[in-house]
Amino acid sequence: MHLIAQTLVDGLVLGGIYALSAVGFSLIFGVLHVINLSHGILVLIGAYLALIFSQALQVDPLLTLPLVMAVLFAAGYPYQRFLIQRAVNQSGLGSMLLTFGVALMLQNVMIWLFSPDMKSITPGYAFASFRVAGLTFDAVRVSALVASLVLLSCLAMLLKFSALGRVIRATAQQTMAARLCGVNVPHVYALTFAVSAAFAGAAGIVIGIILPFSPADEALWTLNAFVVVVLGGVGSPAGALIGGLLLGIVSTLTAQYIGPAFPNVTMFLLLVIMLLVRPNGLLGNAFAASR
Amino acid sequence: MRRHHLLLVLGCAALLAAGPLALPPFYVRVGQMMLYSAALGVAWTILGGFAGYASFGHAAFIGVGAFAAGLIEVQFATLPPFLALLMGLLTGGAVCAILAAAIAYPILRLRGTFFAIAMLGVSHVCAELNNNVDALQGSLGLNFPPVAPDSVAPEAFFYELYLFAGLAVLLIAWRIRQSRFGAGLLSIREDEDTARMLGVPTERYKRAAFIISAILTGMLGVIYAHSLGYITTDSVYRDDTNLNLVVFSLLGGMGTLFGPVIGAGLLVFITQVILGRLLDFHLFATGLLLVILVLAAPGGALGFIRGWRRRRVQVPAE
Numbered sequence: 001m002h003l004i005a006q007t008l009v010d011g012l013v014l015g016g017i018y019a020l021s022a023v024g025f026s027l028i029f030g031v032l033h034v035i036n037l038s039h040g041i042l043v044l045i046g047a048y049l050a051l052i053f054s055q056a057l058q059v060d061p062l063l064t065l066p067l068v069m070a071v072l073f074a075a076g077y078p079y080q081r082f083l084i085q086r087a088v089n090q091s092g093l094g095s096m097l098l099t100f101g102v103a104l105m106l107q108n109v110m111i112w113l114f115s116p117d118m119k120s121i122t123p124g125y126a127f128a129s130f131r132v133a134g135l136t137f138d139a140v141r142v143s144a145l146v147a148s149l150v151l152l153s154c155l156a157m158l159l160k161f162s163a164l165g166r167v168i169r170a171t172a173q174q175t176m177a178a179r180l181c182g183v184n185v186p187h188v189y190a191l192t193f194a195v196s197a198a199f200a201g202a203a204g205i206v207i208g209i210i211l212p213f214s215p216a217d218e219a220l221w222t223l224n225a226f227v228v229v230v231l232g233g234v235g236s237p238a239g240a241l242i243g244g245l246l247l248g249i250v251s252t253l254t255a256q257y258i259g260p261a262f263p264n265v266t267m268f269l270l271l272v273i274m275l276l277v278r279p280n281g282l283l284g285n286a287f288a289a290s291r
Numbered sequence: 292m293r294r295h296h297l298l299l300v301l302g303c304a305a306l307l308a309a310g311p312l313a314l315p316p317f318y319v320r321v322g323q324m325m326l327y328s329a330a331l332g333v334a335w336t337i338l339g340g341f342a343g344y345a346s347f348g349h350a351a352f353i354g355v356g357a358f359a360a361g362l363i364e365v366q367f368a369t370l371p372p373f374l375a376l377l378m379g380l381l382t383g384g385a386v387c388a389i390l391a392a393a394i395a396y397p398i399l400r401l402r403g404t405f406f407a408i409a410m411l412g413v414s415h416v417c418a419e420l421n422n423n424v425d426a427l428q429g430s431l432g433l434n435f436p437p438v439a440p441d442s443v444a445p446e447a448f449f450y451e452l453y454l455f456a457g458l459a460v461l462l463i464a465w466r467i468r469q470s471r472f473g474a475g476l477l478s479i480r481e482d483e484d485t486a487r488m489l490g491v492p493t494e495r496y497k498r499a500a501f502i503i504s505a506i507l508t509g510m511l512g513v514i515y516a517h518s519l520g521y522i523t524t525d526s527v528y529r530d531d532t533n534l535n536l537v538v539f540s541l542l543g544g545m546g547t548l549f550g551p552v553i554g555a556g557l558l559v560f561i562t563q564v565i566l567g568r569l570l571d572f573h574l575f576a577t578g579l580l581l582v583i584l585v586l587a588a589p590g591g592a593l594g595f596i597r598g599w600r601r602r603r604v605q606v607p608a609e
Contacts, residue, residue: 035404087585093345094585096404097541100534101581108575219530223415226408261423268412275405276397 006135007256008249013141015248016241017210020148021203021221022228023155023240024196030235031172031192032080032088034095038103039225040218042197045106046072046204047213048114051121061121061209062147068205069198076197081190088189103218110215120212121205144206151202156237158195168192172235227271246270297465304458311447323450325559327515330457331532332539332551333464334507338500339537340546341473343480344399348410349508349536351417354527355390356383356509357516358421361433372438379513387509388502390417395498402483411533418528429524435517449518456514460507461548467503468548476500480546538577541584544593553592 025039046068053064083102087094129138159165170178171188179185207213207221224247232243250270251263258266307326311319331349339345360379367375394413401409421429439448467473475496478486487493516522535558540546543554558580566576588595 035408083582083586093404093407093537093541093545096407097537097581098585101578101585104574104578104581106578108572108578111574112571223408223411230405259423261419264419265416268409268416271412272397272409275401275409 002135003256007252009135009137011249011252012245013137013145013248014252015245016145016148017203017206017244018224018228018247019232019241019244020151020199020206022225022232022244023152023237024198024200024203025222025225026229026232026235026237026240027155027168027196027199028193029229031168032084032095032189034084034088034099035226036084036193036196037096037100037222038106038218039099039200040221040223041103041106041110042072042076042200043204043207043221044110044213044215044218046201047121047208048110048119048204049201050205050208051119054121054123061123061205062143065147065202065205068201072201073194073198076194077190079197080193081186084193085186085189103222107215107218114215116215118212118214121208123209138210140210144210147206148203151199152237152241155195155199159237164191227267230271231274300458300461304454307454308451311444311450316444316446319444319446319450321559321563323446323453323518324563325556326450326453326457327511327518328535328539328555328559329552330453330460330511331508331536332543332555333457333460333548334504334511335536336540336546336548336551337464337467337476337507338497338504340540340550341468341476341480342497342500343546344402344497344501345407345537346410346504347407347533347537348412348414349504350528350530350532351410351414352387352391352505352508353512353515353532354414354421354524355417356387356512357522357527358427358429358433359383359386359509360513361435361516361522362427364435365433368436372436375436376438376513376517379517380510383509383513384506387505391502391505392498395501399494399497399501414528414530414533418524421528422524432521432523433516434521435519437520438517445518449514452514452518456511457552460511461552463503463507464548467500472496472499477546538581540591542580542591544591544597547591547593550591550593557592 021043024042025036028034028036028039049068049071050061050064053059053067054061057064079102084095084098087098123140129136131137159169167178167183167188168191170181171183171185171192175185178188228240228243228247230243231246232241233239247267247270250266254263254266307322310322314322331353335346335349360383363382364370364375364379367378370378398406398409398413418429421427423429437445439445467476475486475491475493478489478491479493479497483493512527516527519526536551538558539551539554541554542557543550543552558577561580562573562577566572569576584591
């Protein structure tokens with residue numbers, strides 16, 4: 001009983017982080033209908049930037065969050081506006097391959113800059129933990145989870161209440177109608193991408209403080225994001241949260257009870273079943289139809 | 292492909308067959324890689340190009356075929372090498388056919404990017420199971436007996452074998468393209484729902500194309516495993532193969548018969564010959580090539596040439 005509870009708690013903590021790492025991917029998919037295969041790279045850039053900034057400024061890695069998000073926001077806008085935008089109107093394969101090409105290039109650049117070795121960010125409270133009702137909580141993981149939930153709520157509020165959020169939702173629902181109402185669609189696309197990139201970077205920091213990372217991990221984070229989006233539904237922070245939590249619980253339960261080598265198998269079985277049974281994800285059809 | 296194209300292909304093949312006599316071993320190996328890639332590309336294009344179901348996970352069939360063949364050949368170690376290879380090919384093909392038939396129903400209901408990523412998942416799952424189920428010996432590795440006769444250098448033997456296999460795959464794909472079945476696949480690519488409404492048995496056609504593509508890929512995987520001599524999970528279930536199969540078609544011309552052949556030749560030439568010494572640069576160069584392709588020539592080399600021809604024909608008419 002205790003083991004199950006501990007596994008579930010670990011799964012939920014991991015799931016919150018999966019959710020944050022997928023929310024940007026989900027937003028881009030929902031609004032631009034682009035599968036951003038360079039998403040994992042954006043996450044890793046966030047992790048490496050946090051490593052550099054926290055060492056250079058001698059601050060806690062979570063405090064570098066605004067800086068990292070600003071850098072990725074600034075990089076994401078031109079990346080979408082001048083590169084991906086050219087492939088948006090081609091078939092889905094075009095933008096997919098374009099972003100994959102960028103991912104390969106950036107992965108190579110990161111190997112040159114940071115070496116292919118595993119790196120990790122260790123904040124001062126790295127080994128602290130506390131116990132509540134017999135369950136162990138790592139301080140690092142809990143702070144990562146809290147950061148994830150706060151950021152997800154911020155994004156949800158941004159989309160729901162701000163003018164920018166309204167324009168983004170309008171563009172996602174009916175691009176043509178939004179354009180007729182005077183929305184500058186390429187600009188909104190680029191802003192959406194920039195926001196998503198900033199959240200990917202934030203996810204990178206959170207991932208960086210709980211797990212070691214290397215440039216080769218990018219495919220893993222892209223795939224995770226895809227699975228989360230399929231499970232939860234496209235385009236909404238709530239969908240990403242549900243999908244992320246589900247993925248986190250499933251992978252820790254599999255690792256605990258079936259074998260540490262099998263989380264991917266159950267993950268993809270779940271993915272395929274989900275695509276067949278409820279292709280719009282658990283929270284369904286948040287924005288336009290996705291297939 | 293018309294009749295004189297067929298003659299041209301056979302002529303080229305005859306010329307290529309003489310390659311190992313004239314080329315140094317390094318280039319025979321590069322040629323071997325090109326022929327293998329081209330054959331894989333054509334096998335992929337039966338589903339991905341004709342029917343428009345771009346798979347990101349065909350390495351699953353390479354791996355499953357290779358391991359099925361290896362495991363059965365160990366049981367019959369006394370057979371002469373040629374018969375062992377033949378048995379490996381048949382077993383690999385059969386197991387891939389069964390796997391493809393088993394996953395065809397759920398997975399072919401997905402379309403576009405969802406199908407692509409689900410296939411990537413299939414490839415990862417197959418690799419993981421192969422690696423972790425001890426009976427399949429994925430992490431330990433499998434040995435393949437040498438099949439080349441003593442009088443022939445192994446690289447020349449496999450070069451000719453790939454050439455033969457590539458021709459066979461190309462002819463199969465050509466026959467499919469010419470048939471009613473092929474026309475049905477193209478109609479699925481253009482508009483699946485309309486095709487179905489007009490009476491094309493889309494489900495059956497998709498499934499058939501998927502299984503044929505899987506069998507051919509699996510058999511090529513068997514030959515590949517023999518040419519390596521020793522395989523582990525990592526050497527056959529490769530994500531770069533998964534990607535390259537898409538890139539071959541994209542580079543040469545999506546949906547065309549010769550596109551993957553041209554694309555495979557170009558990509559292998561670029562990565563093995565031009566960048567052969569710059570290993571650190573491979574990822575970057577492949578990525579850059581992808582970006583340039585998508586932005587500058589979305590139709591691939593063949594699409595580019597066709598567009599250029601069309602423009603040249605149209606100019607005097609205006």
